[in-house]
Amino acid sequence: MENYQNLSQPKLTKLTKTRIVQFFVLVVIIIFVTFIASNEYKYTMHETRTQLNDKIISLHFETFAELSRVFEKDTKNQFIKEVEKEAYFRDNFEDMLRLLRISTVQNLFVVTRDAEKNYYFLLDSERNPQKRANINEPFNPLGDYWDRCYKTDKPQVFHHHDNKDLWISVAYPIVENNKTVAIIGADISNQLDINMQMNLKNFTEFFFWILILSILWFILLYIMTLYFRRKYYEGYKDPLTQIYHRKYLYDILIKKLGRDYQLFMIDIDFFKKVNDTYGHNVGDYILQEVSNRMQLLIRDEDSLIRYGGEEFLIYTTQLNPTQCLDFAQRIRESIAKTPIKYKEIECQITISIGVNAKASSTEKFDDMLKKADDALYKAKLAGRNCVRTAN
């Protein structure tokens, strides 16, 4: 958009600050959106996992409820007595446990407790003698959920945290005459949780990459917008002076004219003579130097345009006639005060300025321009190196 080489230091600083602020705002928006999305994602994942946990637990509860009913029915509400006495029952019940012990159930057993609240195994689905718990072998009820199961006659669940093997333990009561006599215990392997987490992790990675790509895409779009915007405006720049040319005036500026605005038509005095005397190189340099000096004096919101040949146009807003005259004089003086030097050649250059201080968007732009041009003509007639305003 702007040619940085031609910008004054304060303008360059301001432009840089604007870019930094824009980028900072962009980063803040990205961080905010990422934060919101990440929180929403975490919440959804947590909910999904909780629901899956609940589903798994409820499936186990249903199975154990059925098993418990079979135990009670087969032993005619004499579960402990029959299991301790009859090897037949033990074998049958352990076979049942084995049938129910799917790969994700690491341990499936039945325990009971004595009057001293010591727990003992009654049944174990494990066949391996090294791992198997025999009847009456002590059981260590880590955690209080086994006692709670006895106390409440209701199933209990315990979540193992950071355990390498176990994920959830389920204690399901075997109730006889409204009293818990034994507990079906199941240790659910964390392999199930690991599988679930792996799937969720894959999804998380997918989500993460989508997020990263979106951010990169967003940044790329921002950079491309800046680039194309700059390229677009560069098309309206005069290659010699690096200020806007006449096409900019009619394509862009005319569409965003203020309600009241001011036009300054500027012409370099005796420019043809300079060109003829010193050559085009000097003429070109003078055009560059004049536009540079004027550039330093205009505000950010003003526009400096090379209208044609050695003619320039300055568009301003919010200046009253007095301010317009002062501004035009400052421009004239900035050119006349210091001669322009090109190598060994020193040229005393002056400009004439015609001002239309009361241009209005309610009237035709060309008419407003003509008034400024007429004023310039008057300045030329008045001997050049002076400012004249339109009536």
Place this chain on the structure above:
Amino acid sequence: MKYIIFLLITLSTILNAGDSHWEKMIIEKILQSVSNQKELSIYTQDDNVLTMLKGIKNIHISHSCEKADFILAKLDNNTLCNKPELLFSYNEYRRTPSAIGVFFWQKGRPTIRFSSQRLKNFGLHVDGELSKFVTAKAY
């Protein structure tokens, strides 16, 4: 009580067969609970137990079964000495009349049991937090 429960839960939680640190702490606690002596002399024929015992304060490894206060892990059949034993297998504990206690893993849970009758035979008793694990029966 809370301490030992915490220790057992932590131990079961960590459940790392390679990490003997927690097992070492449990054994130390068991020995401290069974004996009032400040310094204990232990005899064992198990190299793993021997490695585990190294570095435990106030516990010395005895090279003679007769001079030891306690025996840790099952001895071979030729060694005969009437000393209280702390074993690491429940089946061996059941079959060994001189085994006063056992510490073993069952279903991923560290389990401790003491036999009140066998403790009595050696004139021992379990104090403090571990007294919960003393039972009359040793099947």
